[in-house]
Amino acid sequence: MLFMGNVISYGELEELSNAFAASLCAMGVQKGDRVAVLLPNTPQMLIAEFGIWKAGGIAVLLNPLWTGHEIERAIDECEAEIAVVLAPFYEKINNLRSRTSLKSVVLSGLQDYFPESVRNVSGMDGKVSSSLFYGDFEMLAMIESHRNSAVPEITVHPADPALFLFSGGTTGKPKCAIGRHEAMIMTGMQVNVWFSLILGQERSVIMLNLPLYHVYPQVAMMPLAFLRSAPVALIPDPRDTEMLIRTVNRLKVALLPGVPTLFNALASHPLLKEEPQALSSLKLIISAAAPLHLETRARFEELTGATIIEAYGLTETMVSPACTPLLGVKKNGSVGLPVPDVDMRIVDADDGLLELPAGEVGEIIVRSPQLMTGYWKDPEETLTILRDGWVYTGDLGYLDDDGYLYIIDRKKDVIKPSGFQVWPREVEEVIATHPSVLEAGVAGVPDDYQGEAVKAWVVLRKDCSLDADQLKSWCRQELAAYKVPKHIEFCEVLPKSTVGKVLRRVLIEQHLAG
Numbered sequence: 001m002l003f004m005g006n007v008i009s010y011g012e013l014e015e016l017s018n019a020f021a022a023s024l025c026a027m028g029v030q031k032g033d034r035v036a037v038l039l040p041n042t043p044q045m046l047i048a049e050f051g052i053w054k055a056g057g058i059a060v061l062l063n064p065l066w067t068g069h070e071i072e073r074a075i076d077e078c079e080a081e082i083a084v085v086l087a088p089f090y091e092k093i094n095n096l097r098s099r100t101s102l103k104s105v106v107l108s109g110l111q112d113y114f115p116e117s118v119r120n121v122s123g124m125d126g127k128v129s130s131s132l133f134y135g136d137f138e139m140l141a142m143i144e145s146h147r148n149s150a151v152p153e154i155t156v157h158p159a160d161p162a163l164f165l166f167s168g169g170t171t172g173k174p175k176c177a178i179g180r181h182e183a184m185i186m187t188g189m190q191v192n193v194w195f196s197l198i199l200g201q202e203r204s205v206i207m208l209n210l211p212l213y214h215v216y217p218q219v220a221m222m223p224l225a226f227l228r229s230a231p232v233a234l235i236p237d238p239r240d241t242e243m244l245i246r247t248v249n250r251l252k253v254a255l256l257p258g259v260p261t262l263f264n265a266l267a268s269h270p271l272l273k274e275e276p277q278a279l280s281s282l283k284l285i286i287s288a289a290a291p292l293h294l295e296t297r298a299r300f301e302e303l304t305g306a307t308i309i310e311a312y313g314l315t316e317t318m319v320s321p322a323c324t325p326l327l328g329v330k331k332n333g334s335v336g337l338p339v340p341d342v343d344m345r346i347v348d349a350d351d352g353l354l355e356l357p358a359g360e361v362g363e364i365i366v367r368s369p370q371l372m373t374g375y376w377k378d379p380e381e382t383l384t385i386l387r388d389g390w391v392y393t394g395d396l397g398y399l400d401d402d403g404y405l406y407i408i409d410r411k412k413d414v415i416k417p418s419g420f421q422v423w424p425r426e427v428e429e430v431i432a433t434h435p436s437v438l439e440a441g442v443a444g445v446p447d448d449y450q451g452e453a454v455k456a457w458v459v460l461r462k463d464c465s466l467d468a469d470q471l472k473s474w475c476r477q478e479l480a481a482y483k484v485p486k487h488i489e490f491c492e493v494l495p496k497s498t499v500g501k502v503l504r505r506v507l508i509e510q511h512l513a514g
Contacts, residue, residue: 001043002205002251003234006115008043010229013050015147016043020051022149023142027082027104031056031154034164036075036083036102038064038093040236041208043113044139046222048084048106053162053181056154060164060176061213064089066480072096078164078176078376084139086110094133107132108139110236158182164376165215167315167421174423176376179219183318183370188223190320190339195224195255197326198284198307203228204254209235209244209262214419216288216311220319221257241265245278252281256306259289259419260451263300272303282306284326288313289419290451294332310335312405314366316391321366322405334404343367345390346399349411352392361398361408365390413504415444416452420482424504427485430478431456434471436464441494441502445487445511456485457507459494466490 001008008016029035035052037059039045052059060078062071064086071092075083084106085093093105132138163179206225210217225232233251235244245266248256256279263285272278282304287297288311301308309324312335321344324336338344346362348354356362367390374382385392394412399405415422424442431440438459447453460466468488475484495506 001046001234002231003043004114005117006043006113008113010226013043013046016047016143017050017054018151019143019146019149020047020139021054021152021154022146023137024051024055024057024082025152025154026146026149027137029055029057029082031156032161033057033082034060034078034080036060036062036078036080037213038062038071038083038085038089039108039212040064040086040110041210041212041217041234041238042086042108042110042236043234044084044108045212045234047143048108048139053156054154055152056156056160058161058164061218062166063211063213063480067478068092068096069478070480072100074166074174075100075102077166077174082106084108103135105133105136106139106142107136112140156181158185161373163218165213165218165315174426175378175381177315178373178376179215179318180370180373183372184219184223185227186341186368186370187219187319188227190341191220191224192227194323194326194339195284199228199254201228202254203230204283205231205233205251206255207233207235207244207248207253207257209233209238210257210259210419211238214289215315215319216313216419217257220311220313221255238262241269242271245269245271245275248281249275249278254281254283255286256282256284257286257288260287260292260296261290261418261449263287263292263296264449267296267299267303276303279304279306284309286311290416292451312336312407314391314393316372316385316393317366317368318370318372321364321368329402331400331404334400334406336405337403338405341368344399344405346397349396352387356398358399358401361396363411364393364395364397364405364407366393367391413443415442415454417444417447417450417454417482417486419451422454422483427454427456427475427479427483430475431458431471431485433478434466434474436460436466437471439494439502441504441507442485443504443508443511445508447486450486453486454483455487455489455507455511457489457491457494459491 035057037048049059062074079101081103087109158181161178162181164176166174167177212218285306285308297308311320312322313319320339321342322336322338345365346356349363396411397407413424427442428440438461441457444452445455495503
């Protein structure tokens with residue numbers, strides 16, 4: 001692991017995670033217990049995950065930038081009693097713990113695995129908090145106190161649950177998708193076979209810049225690196241494009257995963273104009289989680305000289321059903337071909353039964369050995385998406401005569417700004433709580449920078465006033481930044497169906513019509 005100038009070997013990761021596993025067992029963690037993890041991409045993120053797994057637990061990966069309300073709801077959903085958090089988020093967790101199942105918090109500092117020279121220069125002494133609540137612990141101290149402890153004798157099977165990753169499924173209500181240990185290995189092996197055509201068998205540096213609470217880096221990129229025994233470059237802040245550029249240049253990174261927003265930001269960054277060769281070490285770039293515009297792809301390929309491919313996947317499929325071929329034909333508008341061991345069909349979007357021929361648009365369904373087990377304690381919702389071994393994605397698309405997949409639209413209304421998932425109903429509910437709002441509709445609209453942006457159409461109550469900035473401030477109290485509408489349009493009335501349902505499709509059409 002390569003982090004901020006520090007180098008931690010996989011052997012050291014083994015020792016550190018063994019000690020952390022022993023400390024978790026000493027805290028009472030048993031097989032099947034859920035442990036929430038709210039950490040950026042740091043060594044302690046990987047130490048925590050492997051420690052949880054060795055203790056027989058399930059790592060529940062949460063976005064630390066969520067609001068307290070969102071974190072509280074997620075912890076209630078997974079029933080975690082222990083959370084591993086970064087020091088700046090300790091107060092946020094403490095404010096909600098009395099209303100949740102949480103009993104203990106394990107605290108870590110960003111500087112814990114900085115090189116000693118950096119800590120000395122910056123005055124960081126490794127202390128993360130001077131006043132911990134009773135029953136809470138510092139992660140470093142836990143590891144040090146259990147360095148010589150026996151490795152927990154917990155039998156963990158390949159089919160045991162390893163991860164809870166939050167997804168909106170088909171309804172927009174966030175749920176815990178269960179990923180198995182073997183699913184991560186399977187996906188890593190699929191990706192490795194695909195990418196080795198470019199990467200070869202060299203132990204090239206792989207960058208983990210996208211947040212590891214997302215299925216894309218967690219279930220595809222991280223296992224890929226471990227299967228290849230490849231060094232991983234950890235980037236704690238994915239928005240710090242200057243750090244990313246300098247890290248790629250310094251460590252000679254070969255593989256960069258990203259989303260279209262990142263590539264737009266990189267292509268226009270002034271540092272690349274000063275140092276146009278800064279990204280020349282890149283061999284392979286993967287864009288996923290949102291549509292990649294052809295102009296962005298062409299500009300970035302010219303800038304780096306690397307191969308850029310697209311991938312399509314879902315949390316429920318535990319990543320990559322389809323990927324652009326590396327050496328074969330690349331078709332504009334297509335996300336590529338199904339990867340090894342993945343079956344894909346297009347079925348009638350209304351009944352999901354009739355398989356459609358090439359060229360006809362329908363719902364994309366996927367079958368592969370690594371699909372999620374289901375949603376945690378939600379059999380009803382599981383049955384709506386996982387039927388007879390097939391995941392019904394809710395996405396509309398078609399396969400051409402050569403088997404290439406084209407994504408046309410989403411049957412479900414999830415919005416993906418910069419690759420994040422935003423469910424319209426969640427945003428609508430927050431807007432509707434404002435005393436000046438009568439009703440609201442939310443949908444995704446095309447955006448050159450984000451790929452897709454959140455837009456809200458709002459009807460105010462009679463004799464009430466409200467402007468866009470005020471409403472955005474209101475939303476920020478309950479929603480993560482990427483969920484707050486980028487565009488707000490005030491209107492007299494919203495288009496509705498005969499049963500009173502807001503027609504998001506019509507709102508989007510009106511937006512596109514100008």
